Amino acid sequence: MTYKDNYLKVRNTLALILGLNILVALAKLIYGLMTKTSSMIADGFHSFSDGASNVVGLIGIWIASKPADENHPYGHHKVETLSTIVISFALFIVSFKILVNSYNRFMNPVVPKINVFSFIVMILTLIINILVVRYESKKGKELNSSILISDSKHTESDIYVSISVIVSLIAIKLGYIFIDTLISAIIAILICRAGIQILREGINVLIDGKMIEAEKIHKIVMEIEEVIYCHKIRTRGKQNHIMIDLHVGIDKNHNIDYCHKLSHRIEDTLKKDILGVEEVIVHIEPASEDNTHT
Template sequence: MARTAMLAKPPVSDRMRSIRRVLWVILFLNLGVAAAKYLYGAATGSAAMQADGIHSVFDSAGNVIGLIGIALASRPADESHPYGHAKFETYASLAIGILLLLAAFEVGSSAVVKLVSRNYTADVTPFSFVVMIVTLCVNLGVTFYERRRGKELKSEVLAADASHTLSDALVSVGVIVGLVFVALGFPAADPIVALIVTVAILATAYDVFKHALATLSDHARIPEDELKAFVMGIPGVKEAHRIRTRGTEGEVYVDLHVCVDEDMTVGAAHDLSEQVEDAIKLRYPQVIEVLVHIEPDDGHED
């Protein structure tokens, strides 16, 4: 006996709308930060500041990709996509990862050219530090806000973008350190810091790809032992096995086999399956669908 239960909580579209609002706010903040760092870096000849500005531009491009991905992911299930379109959010995360790789190439190649040619042109002024410190504070604020909302909404795009923005903040710290060394008479520190920026971007890309591939490879979203122990605590359940979970962090699908007393009536077994489904969704709010297969507890091994 099997029954599929739909999610008994606010519509997925409300979650997607909230993610979209966050992305719009972050987009405008990232554009402001990128413009400040890149334009001032270009005016003073600082490769590190320009590199940091480029990184912030790619943050903004990632926001745009995220908005497109969320627009696609929010579409309801249809005949050709019976499980919905939630994985488009994951595809958007992968696209952000690709942009990060392109940003790393741009930043790294520019730094190498400066090191090889020994063309150190950075001009450090007190305002250079003002620009970097202000944009660093903005980045930190964006990171904490986006990470908090990402956890609340179980959003892969927001989580990936928050990690990206945090790396941007850490890069800004590195740029500030580089500017200090340039001011002290070590001009080569500027492109060297730009190379450190490249490494930070690559590390961020790796993290983005790792989380996206976990979803696309149907990585288990809830530990099997944990879910089994929970289900076994429901009155009437004799045994639970073949427990599987998959999906995005915000939309998890569960299927499992539950053994009941072999003398239980069909109606009672059906009611128990509903109790199991409702209990799982109450315990794990990210679960949107549960499939329970009822079996008699007659000692057989499935």
């Protein structure tokens, strides 16, 4: 599958998830405002942040899919990672706003108007969220897309949030009104936690963190008969675009043409055996007299 084909599949998945997230957010937010239930309102904003992350993701992968050019010889792949970082900051903003609202509601309590429709709205949106997470996570792994995987984690937190809101509704019916404000604050903390997780993963890509254990690459390369040793293995990139560079020692009597063909064979082997590997730079060097490297 080409990067463009992959981009189109990721884009279509995000567009579908965006529509569902907006539907879920509107249902929670509108009914939360009607019943003055702060936990439902907070959950509605949480779902809207899911939709916002979808929009950021769509923009990010559109730019990331552009081919390499004179000013960007390595392509635009890291724009997708930047998009996930924008998503994390959006989560921090939503979290802060919900905490402020929770504090205001704690200082000035409001009795929510809970009825059977409140439970119906939350249960239906919960079911949609579960289906969305399963679908988006599956597609993220299938397409090896960091934006889909990070977005599915964001939406996954919505499941626990919705469950907590249902618990809050039950508590309110039993007369424990303060639970509504407490759950709203907990939701804010969960949103912030999801943002930190996404931010850490994005930063790891931007600072060229290790993507694959060197031992795994070493084992694959050493299975090639002509290779005497393999060292100085480095990896970087993101899940769907991993870059590897390594040094390989072979018999010093081989000519340039042989070395060139061998380097391509090593590259093809790594791309075939490790999902997500897109670029491999092989430095061929002559083995020493005792067939070791210095």
